[in-house]
Amino acid sequence: MRENIDMSWYRARAMQELAYDVEVGHAPQLEKSDSIKSVELHDDYKIALGRFVELKRRSLKLTSIELADRTNVEVGEILSIESDYHHIPEARTLYQLSILFGVSHEKLMELSGLVISKDAPYAGDAVRYAALSKSIEALSEDEQTALDGLVTVLSEG
């Protein structure tokens, strides 16, 4: 398909675009800070939370619907946590997940951004473990290693 696009396409579009702004993404959370670098530090934590929930669900051989049933939350909430790192989960959902998964409720709350922790050294580890995993049907050996690491850093004590 790319071969059908020549430079005249880019030229026409460039002239048309002169009159517009084009930015896509999140609007500022103005209440948090005046600094232009400090607002979105928790994006990577939220990605780690989504990856953890997905890996743990798959390790338990549960579908999203089954996990929603087991935790008594909406299936849309489960899908959003796993697939949309901007989604802000409900506190009750995180509590239910922490019980089923056997990890710390407080740490899941901090990863989700619902609670701001002054010092969450485990969060960096959680992000690294989450980044090790990739989305395929069955847990690979590497993904199992990543999940084991996530469970360790998200467990009490």
Place this chain on the structure above:
Amino acid sequence: MTSHPIELYHTPDASFVTAEVVPQITDKNISDWNDDWLPAMQAHIDQLKNQGVEKPLWPQSSHWDWSTKAKATSQLIAYQQFSVVYDNMTQAMMLVHSLAQSKIVPTNGQHLVYIDYLEVAPWNQKKVSNGAPTLSGLGSALVLEAILHSHDEGFKGRVGLHSLPQSNRFYEDALGMTPLGPDSNKQNLIYFEFTEDQSSTFIDQGSPS
């Protein structure tokens, strides 16, 4: 997926220049963002502060942290990063993923490529550059990449995004995407979607239908 040349309009000398689209965000891109984008944006914000402009009217993308985004998503297979380089300087960056679903009947529920973030350098932003962006065409070129990525993923050109308020007209009027209204889950930003037919029209024509 490989790097390839594109043409952009270079306003200062009213000519077209060749830039390169790269399917990743590299350490060099992040250095450019840190060393050049942020100071330029901060200078603009300082100017607005001195003029007494209220914070809600500051550039809406000024708080984005590309370093964190790039690091957090670089190894996730569902995410794809893009950058545009001209004159050895990063001119735009985009982050997309393939985890979202269409919200338009009859394809609702089917996967699409979602543009998570798209930002051009401050000197290429119309509002920051007082209406005279250095380069034009970056937004269209990157949306095209998202469409082509959608085809590569088997999503037939379906693309979704939440536009910042100052950019709504671009996605509706200039590109011809369908606005589906404010999304309460996304700070009430308006959600736009390219259907399969609309993205084909965008590619086939120099202007929307």
